[in-house]
Amino acid sequence: MSATLEPDATLRATTGPDHLVNVRDLTKYFPIREGVLQRVTGHVKAVDGVSFDIHRGETVGLVGESGCGKTTLGRCIAGLMSPTSGGVYFGMDHDSVDRLDAQLGLPFDKRNEGEIAAIDHRHRIDMMPHAAWRTYRRNCQVVFQDAFSSLNPRQLVIDIVGRPLRIHKEASGTALIERVVELLENVGLGRQHLYRYPHQFSGGQRQRISIARALALDPEFIVLDEPTSALDVSVQAQILNLLHELQQQYRLTYLFISHDLGVVQHMSDRIIVMYLGRISEIGRSDEIFEAPRHPYTQALLAANPALEVTDETIRLPGSVPDPSDPPQGCRFHTRCPVVIERCGWGVSDALRILETRGHLLDNLKAANKHTPFDGDLAFDTAEEAEAVAAELGSDATPEPMRRACELLEVRATSVHLRYTPVDDMSVSGVGTEHQTACILYNGGHKD
Ligand SMILES: Nc1ncnc2c1ncn2[C@@H]1O[C@H](COP(=O)(O)OP(=O)(O)OP(=O)(O)O)[C@@H](O)[C@H]1O
Ligand code: SF4
Ligand SMILES: [Mg+2]
Structure with a gap:
């Protein structure tokens, strides 16, 4: 979708x-x-x-x-x-x-x-x-x-x-x-x-x-x-x-x-x-500025000193991901301050986390994505695979991502990964002429 x-x-x-x-x-x-x-x-x-x-x-x-x-x-x-x-x-x-x-x-x-x-x-x-x-x-x-x-x-x-x-x-x-x-x-x-x-x-x-x-x-x-x-x-x-x-x-x-x-x-x-080629929120100007719903809109508004709504508690970390390989699920999930487990974690997120610990990726021979949510990472030795699996299961990995992980298993010299698959996020109504593409409001139920 x-x-x-x-x-x-x-x-x-x-x-x-x-x-x-x-x-x-x-x-x-x-x-x-x-x-x-x-x-x-x-x-x-x-x-x-x-x-x-x-x-x-x-x-x-x-x-x-x-x-x-x-x-x-x-x-x-x-x-x-x-x-x-x-x-x-x-x-x-x-x-x-x-x-x-x-x-x-x-x-x-x-x-x-x-x-x-x-x-x-x-x-x-x-x-x-x-x-x-x-x-x-x-x-x-x-x-x-x-x-x-x-x-x-x-x-x-x-x-x-x-x-x-x-x-x-x-x-x-x-x-x-x-x-x-x-x-x-x-x-x-x-x-x-x-x-x-x-x-x-x-x-x-x-x-x-x-x-x-x-x-x-x-x-x-x-x-x-x-x-x-x-x-x-x-x-x-x-x-x-x-x-x-x-x-x-x-x-x-x-x-x-x-x-x-x-x-x-x-x-x-x-x-x-807009965020990475998609609409994240659309609505009347007064509603968007007074009651932004999408966490991205909230972060944009909070970060803008000219609007006098600067809120240091909402930060927009990192930069916009590569539009040739956008994140699956909600495209904003790699930066969202209130991300949950159903926002679209996948194999790319595992690789992104390992990239921040460079030495763990040094020995990666191949990363095979069967789907965005399912894949395996091949290494030379079982020890290397064990170290990567330990990292992905540890506190160093965001908790919602760990909860979204359905399989994290070392087989021989490979790490097998599977995350809960989710659809692309589509906008849904949150008010008159006000729509947002966030799972927190999707279908009217807020987690
Ligand atoms: N002619 C082009 N060929 C290849 N890539 C392009 C081309 N025009 C835009 N892009 C890419 O498409 C994406 C969107 O670009 P676009 O210029 O539409 O963004 P923008 O939101 O207007 O950005 P800015 O605020 O910097 O003006 C970017 O990754 C850009 O590099
Ligand atoms: S769906 Fe909503 S909560 Fe989840 S990452 Fe996207 S903006 Fe954040
Ligand atoms: Mg432009």
């Missing part, structure tokens, strides 16, 4: 006629290539089974540590990148959303592929007819963090901001110049800036130019990928205020990507917290 919204009442409650974009089971894997022949040896699972809705006129904040997949998700939604599987849907009515979710909720062999294909053909951005796709590309614009590299240094502002108008044959000649002036004035610049190059502006002004360009085709929806992260705090506030004013003026919808929780809190109606 992936971290998806179930096609149940919870999902339907969030999908009214006002929804603009629906993301369903979206994955994006990047191949890892090695050697002279550039063979694919694995995949970075940047986004791994994500589903949510964006409603007209709202700002959805997307937060998470570096590398958790925020930009990749934003690019897939904007149509700048094709997903590996799953889809981004645009312009679905309530009935289509219900029908699609009903189908996606069924096992593969029970789905009505014809019905899914009909919806995909009309609404899935990578499958819709070209004219509809062009409408989506006009409707959905992107503003990137680094305005300097996203603006062509050899082009004048008139060409940068006027380009979308020219490409879409919206205006030319004097009309184009006047429209660009209007766009510049909307973002606090003016006619005097038309014939200057990007390097002649400050960072904040360059971001204003990017925003003017994004507004050129009168979009409904803008993906803002860390739009203020590269700016000084005072300039940040000005740009955030500008974005807020533009949203009111043009009834814009934003997907606001940031690792800065303070900024996200200020901007967002709803918030999605």
Whole structure:
């Protein structure tokens, strides 16, 4: 199971006629290539089974540590990148959303592929007819963090901001110049800036130019990928205020990507917290900040001094695991301060613990994983295997992991391991429009 919204009442409650974009089971894997022949040896699972809705006129904040997949998700939604599987849907009515979710909720062999294909053909951005796709590309614009590299240094502002108008044959000649002036004035610049190059502006002004360009085709929806992260705090506030004013003026919808929780809190109606390619929590901004449920969200909030909720008792140890080999079960279990035995311990955890005691791994000949939860570690001698088994059964190994261990046995020169298998964690409801992917709340029972 992936971290998806179930096609149940919870999902339907969030999908009214006002929804603009629906993301369903979206994955994006990047191949890892090695050697002279550039063979694919694995995949970075940047986004791994994500589903949510964006409603007209709202700002959805997307937060998470570096590398958790925020930009990749934003690019897939904007149509700048094709997903590996799953889809981004645009312009679905309530009935289509219900029908699609009903189908996606069924096992593969029970789905009505014809019905899914009909919806995909009309609404899935990578499958819709070209004219509809062009409408989506006009409707959905992107503003990137680094305005300097996203603006062509050899082009004048008139060409940068006027380009979308020219490409879409919206205006030319004097009309184009006047429209660009209007766009510049909307973002606090003016006619005097038309014939200057990007390097002649400050960072904040360059971001204003990017925003003017994004507004050129009168979009409904803008993906803002860390739009203020590269700016000084005072300039940040000005740009955030500008974005807020533009949203009111043009009834814009934003997907606001940031690792800065303070900024996200200020901007967002709803918030999605991502961890290693998956959604760990999603809900209304006030609920997420006042009553975060997922231990990861709690740790993120506690660690953020700007939020004045700093709690030294909740720490976020270590770094984000490798997205090409994410932990099984709950992806956060390797760092979770309240981890329990059913969170997904497995053979990789045993190897991780042994890695911290380097000498125990020195003699490892092979690690065979039959499943993520079941495997054997081969050594040269029985003594080496005994030492490893002793370590994995000792206090040096976290207690929940020891409790999850169903088999820890030395046979000849190998250590055989088996841990309680668990499914991937999927989100479940913990309140109105509030969902989290944590076993402590799964199915409504708290351990
Ligand atoms: N084009 C690419 N090819 C291979 N791997 C990629 C590519 N783009 C992103 N990745 C990897 O995918 C994962 C997610 O990256 P992404 O940029 O989406 O994260 P992010 O949450 O936006 O991080 P940050 O906060 O640093 O911007 C990372 O491990 C990254 O290295
Ligand atoms: S399921 Fe919940 S308790 Fe378990 S590791 Fe994940 S976040 Fe922590
Ligand atoms: Mg990013």
